Amino acid sequence: MRFKYGRFFFLAWAFIVVIAWTVCSAQADMKEALALNKEGETLLEKSNFRQAALTFDRMRQACSGDAYCEAVADFYLARTHLELSDLNTATNMINRAQSVFQSLNRNVERGKALHVQGRILAAQSKYDSAIKCYDQAFDLVGKNTSTDNNELFSILINKTDSLIQLTRLESALNVIGQASGFAPRGDRLSQAMVKERQGAILVQQCNYREALDNLNSALKYYETNPNSSRQASLLNNVGHIHESWSEYSKALDYYRKALQLSIESGSQILTGIIYNNIGNVDWKLGDYSSAERNYKSSLEILDARGVEGTSGQVRGNLGAVYLAYGDYDRALGLYDESYSRALKMGSKLNQAWALHGKAWVLKDKGEFAQARKNSGLAIELARQSQNSKLEALATLRLGNLYEYYGDYDEALTCYGKASTIQEEIGDSLSLSHNLADSGNLLARDALDSFGSLSPKESMALLDEADAKFRKSLELKKKIGSPTTDTDLKYSVFSLQKSKLFSREDNLGMARASLEAARRSLNPVAVDDALMFSFVEGLLTLESDPGKSVRAFQDLNSRSKSLNRTKFQFLSSFGLGQAYERSKEWNKAEKAYTDAVRLAESIRDTLEPQDKTRFLDGEQVLGVKHVLPYEGLARVRLMLGDHQKSFQASEYTKARSFADRLSQRVEGRSFGVDESLLVELESIEKSIQKTMSRFHAAMTSDSGSESTAHQLEKKITDEKRRQIEVSERIRDHNHKFYDLKFPALDRTRPINLTDNETALVFEVTDSGLIIYLLNGSKVENSWIKQVSRAELEALTMKFRLPFEKVAERGMIVCSEAFDLEAARKLYKILFEGPDAALKTGQLIRIVPDECLTSVPFEAIVVNYSGQISQKRGRCVFPQVEFLGDKYRIVYYQSLTALSLLRAGQTKSSNLDKTLLVANPDYGGFDAMAQFENGVCCNWPPLNETERLVMSFNDMFGGKTESYVREEASLDVFRSIISPKLNQFDFLVFATHGYLGKTCKSLLEPALVMAGAQSDLSAYLRMSEIMNVRMNADLAALVACQSGLGKRISGEGAMSMGTAFQYAGARSVLASLWSVEVGASVKLIEDFVYFWKKEGQTKAEALFQARKRLREFDNRLYENPFFWSAFIIVGDQD
Secondary structure (H helix, E strand, O other), X not given: OOOOOOOOOOOOOOOOOOOOOOOOOOOHHHHHHHHHHHHHHHHHHOOOHHHHHHHHHHHHHHOOOOHHHHHHHHHHHHHHHHHOOOHHHHHHHHHHHHHHHHHOOOHHHHHHHHHHHHHHHHHOOOHHHHHHHHHHHHHHHHOOOOOOHHHHHHHHHHHHHHHHHOOOHHHHHHHHHHHHHHOOOOOHHHHHHHHHHHHHHHHHOOOHHHHHHHHHXXXXXXXXXXXXXXXXXXXXXXXXXXXXXXXXXHHHHHHHHHHHHHHHHOOXXXXXXXXXXXXXXXXXXXXHHXXXXXXXXXXXXXXXXXXXXXXXXHHHHHHHHHHHHOXXXXXXXXXXXXXXXXXXXXXHHHHHHHHHHHHHHHHHOOOHXXXXXXXXXXXXXXXXXXXXXXXXXXXXXXXXXXXXXXXXXXXXXXHHHHHHHHHHHOOHHHHHHHHHHHHHHHHHHHHHHEOOEOHHHHHHHHHXXXXXXXXXXXXXXXXXXXXXXXXXXXXXXXXXXXXXXXOHHHHHHHHHHHHHHHHHOOOOOHHHHHHHHHHHHHHOOOOOHHHHHXXXXXXXXXXXXXXXXXXXXXXXXXHHHHHHHOOOHHHHHHHHHHHHHHHHHHHOOOOHHHHHHHOOOEEEOOEEOOHHHHHHHHHXXXXXXXXXXXXXXXXXXXXHHHHHHHHOOOOHHHOOOHHHHHHHHHHHHHHHHHHHHHHHHHOOOOOOHHHHXXXXXXXXXXXXXXXXXXXXXXXXXXXXHHHHOOEOOEOOOOOOOOOOEEEEEEEEOOEEEEEEEXXXXXXXXEEEOOOHHHHHHHHHHHHHHHHHXXXXXXXXXXXXXXXXXXXXXXXXXXXXXXXXXXXXXEEEEEOOHHHHHOOHHHXXXXXXXXXXXXXXXXXXXXXXXXXXXXXXXXXXXHHHHHHHXXXXXXXXXXXXXXXXXXXXXXXXXXXXXXXXXXXXXOOOOHHHHHHHHHHHHHHHHHEEEEEEOOOEHHHHHHHHHHHHHHOOEEEEEOEEEOOOOOOOOOOOEEEOEOOOOOHHHEEEHHHHOOOOOOOOEEEEOOOOOOOEEEEOOOEEEXXXXXXXXXXXXXXXXXXXXXXHHHXXXXXXXXXXXXXXXXXXXXXXXXXXXXXXXXXXXXXXXOHHHHOOEEEEEOOO
């Protein structure tokens, strides 16, 4: 985003090129040329570049065709036009001069011309080429024993500048040390130039205090020996130091002084760079309009002077402004333009900058594959350009992408690679930030997986995180950088660690880190001060709730006055927790309600893909957005309001899924005026764009009040219009209004009939809530004292035998099924509700978090005895499974059920079946797993072709089958997808991919023909979500089609969910990898009972399971075979 050093303009040289004139004394025109040469040099020394250019033009004319004389004039014209930032003219002139000097074998003059050529190349950001010119120049000039050392000194100074730009800091230190040896003893100008470069290197190494000493030392020289260009460059660097310290007011003061001097000196390239740097500070302050204006001023100057390298980076910065506006098209357009220009000029470095910026826009658009590809290319191009700083930055961005999509292992790998580069180039500040962020990610991974890992494994992750935090703090202290932000993160980390392991030393470390943060706190850094108050409140939550309340109240008051939505949310959540611990239920309810409303206001500004992850996201380590919703549900239950407690819980269930389904509820079918719907859509888009800008400004390091107030007023006006239009819609149809515009205390209506029963589960940090509904009314509710981590551990224990069987391909009877874990799950989940239910009853279950991976049918009500082995088979004792007592179907939420019923009507005209089975995966190598990052361990599924005959027997000619090579992604896209809405029953009998193993495929997918060697042959979840279907049921015989990444507030983002997004009323999906023969038999029997016998889907699955368990002398009695498949969605 920034050009830290003004290196594209340099000192007017303080030396005179000795010209050997071989002319006759009688030639008056040659005397005139000599006089004009001296006059031009004087003008150059005084930085009067325009007049100098005119003078050297006259000198050239006076040369009367003498080649050497004209070459000298061209040499000076090149220097002058370089100072005027006219790089094209400068390039033409120096090339012409070089050609003559080389033909005349004038090596010293040729060396000096190469020196100028290097400066021109550096101004075009072609630093590697510039360094080659400097090295050649040094060799040619240095061979002449009579050469003035000033020339060699100047060459080395400029070489240092290019090395700094390439972040080759060790080399730069060596060269500047070499330059000192050629500086005239006692010459203060040379000393100032060395100090300036040493300061620039220290800035790159983030040793800011020592850098500032060097830069101020250089500035003192120019106080008595003014040079506007050099002073501007130095002040620009000082401005960068204050910007790095988040002292934005001081940074702007220095940048503006530098800008004034730069304009006075006529150093146009420097002027363009300073405009860019001012724009960077504006951007950090959230003043996007000022940032845009300054970036455009920078581009106007740099483009006019052909500075392609620099202008390419400024285009990237301007693209970031458009991204902040939410204007993806303009942002992408700028990055593409920047890339094209860089490609044309052959600058790999600037191609890398363009792709680096483009990757983040693509991430925000939800195009992960393309974002990852652009980041990877940026890394490679930066590496080829030998720009280590950009290579580290692009590697970090790739890590950010992996982290955003939940692949923590790959994210940490990227962060580790970036750390290695940062350590090598001495970028200590960036390294310290990277280490702290890596520590935070490791800690989050440990917290998220606590319960599914052993205590030893969890502690190992936390210890690794601890080490990274400590090293980050050590580095910051070493370079004199403020440690407040890392101290605060470390304090929260230590607090969360103490909660997991109840160790006093962790709590003591949390307190010590908070005290360290207090000492280093900079009052100017508003966000650090607010975060300090929040952490202080967290630390006293258990020991002194009253003190905690006071801390959160103070934070709430200050964050409101500063318009900091993030801290208003955190303070309200903190108050809710403090009041809940004090059992002040009414106050806790109000605080949690405030936090939820603030969370909703933030979520409203996000793009759909970001909304999906919002409730699972964090403002602070361990403080997820979903927590106040859970707290509200708990507190309302304590107040005895079961219905409102359920509303708070339901509001978080499958939020994005419900939002997407609501978009399919056609207003026209409810009789709503089309013009109102169009007007509402336009207003909603405008609100989203404006709120995105507003929250970006308010969550920046220091908000721009004028911009914020303007945006806030615009939001108020737009929301007023939205309310007016929505109320007019309500007048047309209240039912549609309730579906379209839910609120926390007025959720979308639950569309259950009085004889329909549902159990809704809500997993929270401090307990499990269970709601029993008959119709839309909550009949009863229970709080079970089991934590999220304990429940996660129990579900993992329950699933472990199934996963071992799937992994081994065989059953070991001693590990066939965990009866104890299954029975314990029953006690937690059904003791209480079971007494209110009737045997044989249909139950609609809404699971939550880890419970989405549990087939409730396999939970054990009672058992006597243990599993034994007889004649090579596992023999189960007398066991009563929950699936023996009840018929069960599942839903993401009751809201989703209601929306599916409102938006989808089963068509009586559809009676066709689609079957995709046994894709041709090519040769199978049981030992192979991955080749070139492509998953390739896909054995054939020959037994699934039995379904073709079965379906033909049952449905006659109403089945359309695609098997073997026809079961491909190409066939799906070209033939199947266009007519998917003509089938009422879909069956995909393929392998399923969960989205974890291949680095290039991080989402669930169905494995189609050709996938053995081609990653593009996978039918991805994201592609299914964007097709249209009208199926009554989609049966996914693929492995683990009901599993996916679990996201708080969304459930499992699986292939099954994707098919419902696309329009399927219900899905038959599996929760683990099932033996193919058992799967095919189960599907055959299920379809028979459902389609031929006319039973409901739930009853048909019950009967099919029963038949499978009894098959071949109870061969498939183990729940591994019969309980994996579940029905998600309507059972009718």
